[in-house]
Amino acid sequence: MSDKPKFAMYWAASCGGCEIAVLNTNEKILDVDANFDVVFWPVAMDAKYKDVEAMQDGSILLTLFNGGIRTDENEHIAKLLRQKSKILVAFGSCANEGCVPGLANLSDAREIVHTAFNTVSTDNPKQVYPMTSYDVPEGEICIPKILPTLKTLDQVVDVDYYMPGCPPESHQIAAVIDLVIQVLQGKAELPPKGSVIGAGNSTVCDECQRARNVKTITSFNRIFGQEIDPDLCLLEQGIPCNGVATRSGCNARCPTAGAQCIGCYGPAEGVVDYGARLVSAFASVIDAKEPDEIDRILDGIPDPAGQFYRFNLAGSLLRAGKSAWEKA
Amino acid sequence: MTYKFEPTIIGFTCNWCSYRAADLAGTARIKYPPNVRLVRLMCSGRLDPTFVFKALASGADGVIITGCHPGECHYLEQNYKALRRFQLMRRTLVGLGLEPGRVKLIWASAAEGARFASEINIFVEEIRALGPLHWGVPDDEEPSTVHSPLSEMEVPA
Ligand code: SF4
Ligand code: SF4
Ligand code: FES
Numbered sequence: 001m002s003d004k005p006k007f008a009m010y011w012a013a014s015c016g017g018c019e020i021a022v023l024n025t026n027e028k029i030l031d032v033d034a035n036f037d038v039v040f041w042p043v044a045m046d047a048k049y050k051d052v053e054a055m056q057d058g059s060i061l062l063t064l065f066n067g068g069i070r071t072d073e074n075e076h077i078a079k080l081l082r083q084k085s086k087i088l089v090a091f092g093s094c095a096n097e098g099c100v101p102g103l104a105n106l107s108d109a110r111e112i113v114h115t116a117f118n119t120v121s122t123d124n125p126k127q128v129y130p131m132t133s134y135d136v137p138e139g140e141i142c143i144p145k146i147l148p149t150l151k152t153l154d155q156v157v158d159v160d161y162y163m164p165g166c167p168p169e170s171h172q173i174a175a176v177i178d179l180v181i182q183v184l185q186g187k188a189e190l191p192p193k194g195s196v197i198g199a200g201n202s203t204v205c206d207e208c209q210r211a212r213n214v215k216t217i218t219s220f221n222r223i224f225g226q227e228i229d230p231d232l233c234l235l236e237q238g239i240p241c242n243g244v245a246t247r248s249g250c251n252a253r254c255p256t257a258g259a260q261c262i263g264c265y266g267p268a269e270g271v272v273d274y275g276a277r278l279v280s281a282f283a284s285v286i287d288a289k290e291p292d293e294i295d296r297i298l299d300g301i302p303d304p305a306g307q308f309y310r311f312n313l314a315g316s317l318l319r320a321g322k323s324a325w326e327k328a
Numbered sequence: 329m330t331y332k333f334e335p336t337i338i339g340f341t342c343n344w345c346s347y348r349a350a351d352l353a354g355t356a357r358i359k360y361p362p363n364v365r366l367v368r369l370m371c372s373g374r375l376d377p378t379f380v381f382k383a384l385a386s387g388a389d390g391v392i393i394t395g396c397h398p399g400e401c402h403y404l405e406q407n408y409k410a411l412r413r414f415q416l417m418r419r420t421l422v423g424l425g426l427e428p429g430r431v432k433l434i435w436a437s438a439a440e441g442a443r444f445a446s447e448i449n450i451f452v453e454e455i456r457a458l459g460p461l462h463w464g465v466p467d468d469e470e471p472s473t474v475h476s477p478l479s480e481m482e483v484p485a
Contacts, residue, residue, distance in 0.1 A: 052430070126371050276378040279420055283412035289398070289405075304416065305423025317381040318463060322425030325464050 005061035005184060006054075009091075010081060010241035011043060012067030012074035013101045013150060015039055018092040019043045019066070021167035025174050036062070053079055060084050062180060064091040068314060069100050069151040081159040088192075089197070093155040097274075099167075099268050105149045105320035106305065111148065114177035140242040148321045161191070163198040163231075166264035166311060169250050172198035193248050196269075197276020199249030204261045205270045208252040209302035214238065215285035220300025223260060234260050235285065240301055242308075246275040263311050273317045275308035332381035335455040339366045339392045339448070340375050340384040344402045345437050346394035352441030356464040361452045364392065371395070372433075373406025377417040381429065384421075384463050390430045390455040392448070407435070427458055 011019065023029060032038070039060060040047045063085040069075050082088055093099035104112050108137040118124050133142045153159055163176065176198045182188035191197060200207070210233045221238045228234070234255055241260035243252065247268045254261045267274040282301070288294045301307050309316055340349040347368045349392045353360060367376060380391050401407040411481025417465050420428060432451055436444045 009330065186433040256411045273381050275379045276376065276381050276417075276422060279377045280413055283416045284409055288412070288414050289408045293413065294412050298416055298419060301416075301419075303423065308420055317385040318380070318424055319385075321423075322463070326425075 002037045002207030004035065004061060006039045006055075007032060008031065008038070008040040008060045008063040008066065009043075009083065010040070010063065010065050010067070010077060011070075012053075012065070012078065012095070012153075013070035014067030014092065014094045017167040017315050018064075019092075020092075021092075021165075021170055021260045022172040022173055022230050024062070025177065026170075028177055031181060032177060035184060044181065045273040049077070049080070052180060055084050057083050058087065062089070064089050064298050065153055066092040066095050066167075068094045068098050069147065069153065069156050070101060070104075071146055072143035074129065074154055075147065075151075078153060078156050087160045088157070089161045089163055090153040090159045091163050092168055093264055093266060093311050094199055095222060096162050096164050097312045098150055098152055099264075099311050100280065102150045102152075102203045102312075103306070103310065105324050107321070108324050108326075109146050109148050111323075115229045149324050152315045155314075160193050162248055164196060164264075164266040168198055171255075176230060177302075188279065196247070199247050199265060201269045204243035204246040204247045204248055204252050204255070204265065207248045207250075208233070210234065210255055216287035217282075217285050217297065219297055228258065230258065235282075237298070240282065240307055242278060244281045245271055245274055250252045265309060266315070274312040275305075277310045279304075331441075333456065333460055335348055335363050335389040335452055335460075336387060337364045337390045337392060337452065337455060338366045338380075338388045339394065340372070340379060341366050341368055342372045342395045342407075343368055343370050344399075345396035345400065346372075346435075346444060349436040349440045349444035350393075352438065353373035353445040355443075356441050358445040360448045363452045364448055368406035371403045371406045372401075373401070373403060373415065375410055377413055380417060380421075384426070384430075384461065387462065389458070389461045390432070390451065392451050393433045394432070394436050394444070395430075397437055400437065403447060426461075428456055429458060430461065475482075 002165055010021065039298065041053050063081050065078065065081060065088060067074065069078055090096045092100055098105065117129055118127060130146045133140055165172065172247060179188055183190055211231055212233045213236060215236050215316060217238055219238050220240050223239050229237060239260045241255060242263040243255060243261040245266040246261050246263045249265050263274065273275045286294060286297050288297055341350060350366060372393060375393055383391050393410065395407040395410050396402065398407060412432065418428055418431050423429060432448050436447065
């Protein structure tokens, strides 16, 4: 056993992109190896839950936890890693605010299972559904149970730091790794508990280089099928760009590349509800006074819940659509 | 004893018109149901949709927003902004499964005490008809074990 500080990384309900983003830090990953003893990281090494269970409480210095809490297994590991870790970081949009897996909170759990196992795209003529437990001669076999809604990490356990992004930008991850190493060497101090790390304190608009004038929107359009001025603010051109409510940190990657910001860095500093902030912002720049005319313009945003909560539904004030929690 | 549902409604009123209308209703002793808790804003344009989401998330069964008549806002055009926010907010809430009738926007001038009271009456009855909302997160303690087929459900590919 080495006496280096211990590092863990875990994925709950996520896509694996956060892990790739960590590996995308290139040679920085060698610094992680040089400074830490990696004790648990399912995507990169073999370790069992019982190994973690056997560790002393608080013995892992740093755990990066990505993914939302979708199953009772996710929840169990979140609690276990909380107990074993000194610093628990909600890493990436899923752990922070639910992200795309959190959009499943628009449906109830049975509907989700049904969609996965019995729709046109799934060949399941005998209507076979997974059972969460099954008795065999050797004993009972269990698979994780799906929870009624997806929850964010801090809706389940206490979180020390929040690192947003879908996934977090590799240069931001590298900076955070550097910081932690400097803290280990006594050259820097950790930010206050509860801080957002690896991101800016302002908005994507603030980092965006596109020119801005007075916005008077008379129609919202999708980004294809029209000429887009490469230098002018996208929202001003009627493209629903979420930059105004989104936290900075990515160097305004999408608007720079010619696409609207869809909000992957989550709510900007001080934004209580991401969707509510965007409702406010978009409605303010519409140039119309008559209800019918306003409705015509708003028809250009055919799915407002998806537009405003693509990344943030589970972490929003309302957390889930009504059908997810309503007793059938 | 049978449980009688009494809607909890949050009302956001503009200081200059509709709050005065509510006041007038009071001084004129016009009765309206006590289901509405009024929150006074300086102008309907101050209405951040966050307030409405918070109210619904915290147990309100309905939310009513009131402002000065079009053209009469004391801050020029802010009530038009409130109108646009309201329309987009309602679309968003409907996308989250809320009945559109649970949020309402009305205009009322300072002289319209009686009308204000009657609008409140109407809204309370509309919410009563919709029933309790109790926006909630499902019981965490009970993970769903029902992985059973929902044969009646059509899910398009
Ligand atoms: S709305 Fe989008 S395009 Fe416009 S300034 Fe903000 S980030 Fe840039
Ligand atoms: S511009 Fe928006 S969607 Fe694109 S990377 Fe940045 S925060 Fe994410
Ligand atoms: S002052 Fe009444 S709506 Fe603006």
